[in-house]
Amino acid sequence: MASSSVPFDPRVLKAPHPVPGAPDNWKRFFSFNTDAKVIGIQYMAVALLFLLVGGLLAMIMRGELITPAADLVDPTVYNGLYTMHGTVMLFLFLFPILNGFNNLLIPPMIGAPDMAFPKLNAAAFWLFPLFGIILMASFFVPGGPSGSGWWAYPPVSTQNPLGHFINGQFLWILAVALSGVSSIMGAINFITTIIRMRAPGMTYFRLPIFCWTAAAAQTIQLVGLPVLTGGAVMLLFDLSFGTSFFRPEGGGDPMLYQHFFWFYSHPAVYVMVLPVFGIFSELFPVYARKPLFGYKVVAIASFAITFLSLIVWVHHMFYSGTPQWMRNLFMVTTMLIAVPTGIKVFAWLGTLWRGRIRLSTPMLFCLGGLFNFIFAGITGIMLATVPVDIHVGNTYFVVGHFHYVIFSTITFGVFAGIYHWFPKFTGRMYYEGLGKLHFVLTFIGSTLNFLPMHWAGLMGMPRRVASYDPEFALANVLASLGAFLLGVATIPFILNIVSSWARGPKAGPNPWQAIGLEWLLPSPPPAENFEDDVPTVISGPYGYGLGHPLVEHEERYIARSREA
Amino acid sequence: MTGLPIDAAGERATAAANHGGHGGHGGHGGYNLTGFIIFLCSESVIFLALFAGYINFKLSSPVWLPPGVSGLEVREPLINTIILVSSSFVAWAAERALAQRRLWRFRALWLLTMAMGSWFVYGQAVEWAHLHFGLGDGVFGGTFYLLTGFHGLHVITGILLMALMLARSFRPGNYDGGEAGVISVSLFWHFVDVIWIVLFLLLYAWQP
Amino acid sequence: MTPSPPAQARRFPLAALLLIALAVVADGAVSLWMARVSHLWLPVQASAAAPYVDDLFALETGIGSFIFLGCFAVMAWTLLFNRAPKYDMEDGDPIEGNLKLEITWTIIPLVIVMLIAAHAIRVNDTLATIGSKQRVLGGEQAMQVAGGGQGASAVAEEVGPIEVIARQWSWEFVYPDGTRSAELHLPVNQRARFKFISMDVLHGFYVPAFRLKQDLVPGSVIDYSLVPTREGRYRLRDSMFSGGYFSSNQTDVVVESADGFRRWLAEAARAPLQESPNPAQQLWQDRLAKGDKGWATVPPAPPPIVNVIHDSTAPHEG
Numbered sequence A: 001m002a003s004s005s006v007p008f009d010p011r012v013l014k015a016p017h018p019v020p021g022a023p024d025n026w027k028r029f030f031s032f033n034t035d036a037k038v039i040g041i042q043y044m045a046v047a048l049l050f051l052l053v054g055g056l057l058a059m060i061m062r063g064e065l066i067t068p069a070a071d072l073v074d075p076t077v078y079n080g081l082y083t084m085h086g087t088v089m090l091f092l093f094l095f096p097i098l099n100g101f102n103n104l105l106i107p108p109m110i111g112a113p114d115m116a117f118p119k120l121n122a123a124a125f126w127l128f129p130l131f132g133i134i135l136m137a138s139f140f141v142p143g144g145p146s147g148s149g150w151w152a153y154p155p156v157s158t159q160n161p162l163g164h165f166i167n168g169q170f171l172w173i174l175a176v177a178l179s180g181v182s183s184i185m186g187a188i189n190f191i192t193t194i195i196r197m198r199a200p201g202m203t204y205f206r207l208p209i210f211c212w213t214a215a216a217a218q219t220i221q222l223v224g225l226p227v228l229t230g231g232a233v234m235l236l237f238d239l240s241f242g243t244s245f246f247r248p249e250g251g252g253d254p255m256l257y258q259h260f261f262w263f264y265s266h267p268a269v270y271v272m273v274l275p276v277f278g279i280f281s282e283l284f285p286v287y288a289r290k291p292l293f294g295y296k297v298v299a300i301a302s303f304a305i306t307f308l309s310l311i312v313w314v315h316h317m318f319y320s321g322t323p324q325w326m327r328n329l330f331m332v333t334t335m336l337i338a339v340p341t342g343i344k345v346f347a348w349l350g351t352l353w354r355g356r357i358r359l360s361t362p363m364l365f366c367l368g369g370l371f372n373f374i375f376a377g378i379t380g381i382m383l384a385t386v387p388v389d390i391h392v393g394n395t396y397f398v399v400g401h402f403h404y405v406i407f408s409t410i411t412f413g414v415f416a417g418i419y420h421w422f423p424k425f426t427g428r429m430y431y432e433g434l435g436k437l438h439f440v441l442t443f444i445g446s447t448l449n450f451l452p453m454h455w456a457g458l459m460g461m462p463r464r465v466a467s468y469d470p471e472f473a474l475a476n477v478l479a480s481l482g483a484f485l486l487g488v489a490t491i492p493f494i495l496n497i498v499s500s501w502a503r504g505p506k507a508g509p510n511p512w513q514a515i516g517l518e519w520l521l522p523s524p525p526p527a528e529n530f531e532d533d534v535p536t537v538i539s540g541p542y543g544y545g546l547g548h549p550l551v552e553h554e555e556r557y558i559a560r561s562r563e564a
Numbered sequence B: 001m002t003g004l005p006i007d008a009a010g011e012r013a014t015a016a017a018n019h020g021g022h023g024g025h026g027g028h029g030g031y032n033l034t035g036f037i038i039f040l041c042s043e044s045v046i047f048l049a050l051f052a053g054y055i056n057f058k059l060s061s062p063v064w065l066p067p068g069v070s071g072l073e074v075r076e077p078l079i080n081t082i083i084l085v086s087s088s089f090v091a092w093a094a095e096r097a098l099a100q101r102r103l104w105r106f107r108a109l110w111l112l113t114m115a116m117g118s119w120f121v122y123g124q125a126v127e128w129a130h131l132h133f134g135l136g137d138g139v140f141g142g143t144f145y146l147l148t149g150f151h152g153l154h155v156i157t158g159i160l161l162m163a164l165m166l167a168r169s170f171r172p173g174n175y176d177g178g179e180a181g182v183i184s185v186s187l188f189w190h191f192v193d194v195i196w197i198v199l200f201l202l203l204y205a206w207q208p
Numbered sequence C: 001m002t003p004s005p006p007a008q009a010r011r012f013p014l015a016a017l018l019l020i021a022l023a024v025v026a027d028g029a030v031s032l033w034m035a036r037v038s039h040l041w042l043p044v045q046a047s048a049a050a051p052y053v054d055d056l057f058a059l060e061t062g063i064g065s066f067i068f069l070g071c072f073a074v075m076a077w078t079l080l081f082n083r084a085p086k087y088d089m090e091d092g093d094p095i096e097g098n099l100k101l102e103i104t105w106t107i108i109p110l111v112i113v114m115l116i117a118a119h120a121i122r123v124n125d126t127l128a129t130i131g132s133k134q135r136v137l138g139g140e141q142a143m144q145v146a147g148g149g150q151g152a153s154a155v156a157e158e159v160g161p162i163e164v165i166a167r168q169w170s171w172e173f174v175y176p177d178g179t180r181s182a183e184l185h186l187p188v189n190q191r192a193r194f195k196f197i198s199m200d201v202l203h204g205f206y207v208p209a210f211r212l213k214q215d216l217v218p219g220s221v222i223d224y225s226l227v228p229t230r231e232g233r234y235r236l237r238d239s240m241f242s243g244g245y246f247s248s249n250q251t252d253v254v255v256e257s258a259d260g261f262r263r264w265l266a267e268a269a270r271a272p273l274q275e276s277p278n279p280a281q282q283l284w285q286d287r288l289a290k291g292d293k294g295w296a297t298v299p300p301a302p303p304p305i306v307n308v309i310h311d312s313t314a315p316h317e318g
């Protein structure tokens, strides 16, 4: 690993384009920069801040729930807290951080210099702080933020008790709509980039799985988001302009909103999980030193999931007055998702099998995430079974199920990805010890937090309650303790990221001996990646142990990446 | 080539043009069209959702027309529809004129398209002004104004985009790299037209 | 997917085969045990639906445990025996895939989930709790529509239709003879029919001991029925978020013998109408007394006027 005494070629500092990691160039992170790598880091940094905000809200909620009575905060405040927790975590943490990964990874992975539409990309990013501020502002308007849950089901969401035009719910709809606009801009960009800007020789079946899953996820955004937007506009009109789309008194139907909402928000969970499947598929081969098992099938399974995800939404409405035939139909489609997902799970296990496994921090988070995901998927199948869902739907069983996916799988995968690509995009190595500590605390904390929730739900504890009957106390005490442990677990993470970025050891271009175009670039990669000298890809990804090069003249690229 | 940004610095545009060799695409104009088509697909889903909502209401609402309203007048909107739909053909002719590099013919036809579109918007405004129900009059009022209003917004956007393209046509050398902008806008215009045909069938032709 | 070298497959050692067989048997045994234990995680069974739901849940717990443990065993095995020694930079076996294996693990899950689904559809048909749904214009019209069929309990062995009226945040039950109560009384082992009405927002009728839940949708009157099978007092919880004091919107279902129920109903009919106190009302008064702090909420609807109020201090099972 080449580490010269001068970290950057002095010419770099005079370059008109910002260079990631150049010491005098931190200001670019606060400007309208069109470089995908800068935008990627911007997304990630802001998203991680919002993870702390969403987590802080969760800590207050768990504080309230540690005793059966509603004694810490007023029930109306609790409603606002969990609504904002869900909204912040999904729209201000998870979607943006995954867009951060897309920005950082897609261009280098396919050998493109940047996104297809750099300006659109930057515009999409800058909408994010904007709607973030709008949503945060709702804490300060009279009456407080929206307290109708992240579903915002009418009529509760359109009741507007104080009658002000600007109210928490109004700002909530505005923020979610802007987030949708931003996501659509992003989706157009990512898909166009993947279709049009691949390096020579990079056929679809040589794309890294992360690009496949990103494309599959962004397709969902394009098809689903407009429907949510339609529903949100109608909700806004009901709330603010006196229409009665969802008001029974005017002939409207609250159920229609539920269809609009879930037509998007069910697929949205796969928008969140697919890129993490991508991260798993990238990382398992690296740390098991084996090719991804059944690459082609894993790639295609991504789109099978995309397709199926669009036809299962009614499983969130089994108890809403849905006729029997519809329940049965959507139960069957929902269960089908286990098939392509199972293909992926088994492929990862096949990749581990007879590998040479290295347990560095990213691998630990991947293994933990996979372990939790299998559990979560199985509770998902239980929820898809109508008679079981009729009992546990809208209880803590559901809360347990989805935190097992959304935190214990997806956020684990996000952490894995951050650690894995940290040396690539900062040029510095993180501290392994702190990383492992972070993993251990997070794993114990999340299990303690989310496992007992299933039991509470089976016993009949509804979700979204500020107070509950004493028979659920034990499960809730455990969950709260786990949550506080998760709060503690963020400390080594933040410490690690901040201090390694500032003064971690130099990483070199390819600290993991990984195969992939991004690892043929210097760390951090220059502004336009390979520029004009784009390598010609001659074999599929993940050629561990196969002994053939990924690109033509591979040695030349490797030598150059060390030189920089 | 050292791979450092300094080599390509300042000449992003040239670099981009040179990229044509790899990945098998020619120039960035192609991206614009690809991106725009993806956008239109996504945009059409919004309308699909609103149509689905309308059909659902129409079929299952316990009340439909607000008291005192017997239905919608069809004659004027039908004329409007014919004008809007024919404007699509004019736009197509304009596009062909441009392809043959007959710039003035293009500008004239393009302006005609804009005029027809504007006439449609005007007709819509007149209709709105004479209706005896408002946005708040039951689901019928709500969906009617939402659908026509949202479509009208698209027509206005289309006209503005055409104006932009018209202005740009006076810039020398504007079409040297292809006319992706004009193609995109006229695609958008056809899209808006098709949406209107469905809307017309749903709102005006399918009455109680 | 190039198939793995055939030579390797042929040399598959007997010992490994035995080990796998042993693992599968052990996995099966543990899963069976989990399926048994799963009944302990659930409240008492108090309706005809409960045994079906619990058995289905146990079945899924068993299958789920089997899959989960199987996958976990593979992970554990690789972590124990396939670890790279420190400083070892070698690659593992370059296996790229195995078509037969991939087909197998596509088909087996497909078969499993479709069998579960088929079974669940049969259970659905057996339970058949939800009836027809009629669209109306809000609460007032819903009351008229639901009241239409009153007094006419078609089948002898049935009670109802009982109107279940949900408000922000209280429950009210109107029996066919016009008696009103704030807690629900039902005779055991008879099908009870309901008309679900919401006066304002969405609510959920949820009795964990019955394993049943159904939303009350404003603008619809929903027919519903169930068969309680065990005497006792059970919690009825609002399960669909309904705004400010959602969490306190609870009452009880009292299942009694047929005679007990008849006696209760006759007594209730004679009792004077009175306001039923409810916790939401209490919380709201407390909040006003403390200066109306907190975030916005609509005030609670006036408490229902009923013959029998809800005794929130009585102990409940499940």
Ligand code: HEA
Binding pocket: A269, A270, A272, A273, A315, A316, A334, A335, A337, A338, A339, A341, A342, A343, A345, A373, A374, A376, A377, A378, A379, A380, A381, A383, A384, A385, A389, A392, A393, A394, A398, A401, A402, A405, A406, A410, C067, C071, C108, C109, C110, C112, C113
């Ligand atoms: C974020 C990601 C995510 C993911 C990936 C999933 C995955 C799945 N989810 Fe989940 N779900 C959520 C997030 C997610 N969910 C959220 C946020 C909610 C609640 C929203 C709210 O109400 O606020 C929710 C709620 C939810 C419900 C509604 C419950 C209710 O409200 O009553 C249902 C019901 O069907 C469901 C089902 C499933 C299923 C079947 C899967 C499947 O995709 C799982 C498939 C995976 C496996 C099955 C495991 C691997 C497969 C194998 C090892 C093969 C062998 C397996 C078998 C043969 C079974 N989910």
Ligand code: HEA
Binding pocket: A051, A052, A053, A054, A055, A056, A058, A059, A061, A062, A082, A083, A085, A086, A087, A089, A090, A093, A094, A148, A149, A150, A151, A399, A403, A406, A407, A411, A449, A463, A464, A465, A466, A479, A483, A486, A487, A488, A490
């Ligand atoms: C990405 C999505 C995501 C993530 C990561 C989480 C993470 C967590 N969630 Fe989340 N949750 C949702 C999405 C998510 N949740 C959604 C969508 C809902 C449904 C909302 C609804 O019903 O409408 C929900 C609902 C929900 C409930 C149910 C509320 C209810 O129904 O009444 C609970 C209860 O315990 C809960 C707890 C937690 C906890 C303890 C964490 C922990 O993992 C959090 C860990 C904490 C941190 C990682 C940060 C710690 C930070 C600090 C300690 C302070 C930092 C300091 C400063 C900011 C200065 N969540």
Ligand code: CUA
Binding pocket: A112, A113, A196, A197, B016, B019, B020, B022, B023
């Ligand atoms: Cu520009 Cu490739």
Ligand SMILES: [Cu+2]
Binding pocket: A265, A266, A267, A269, A313, A315, A316
């Ligand atoms: Cu779902």
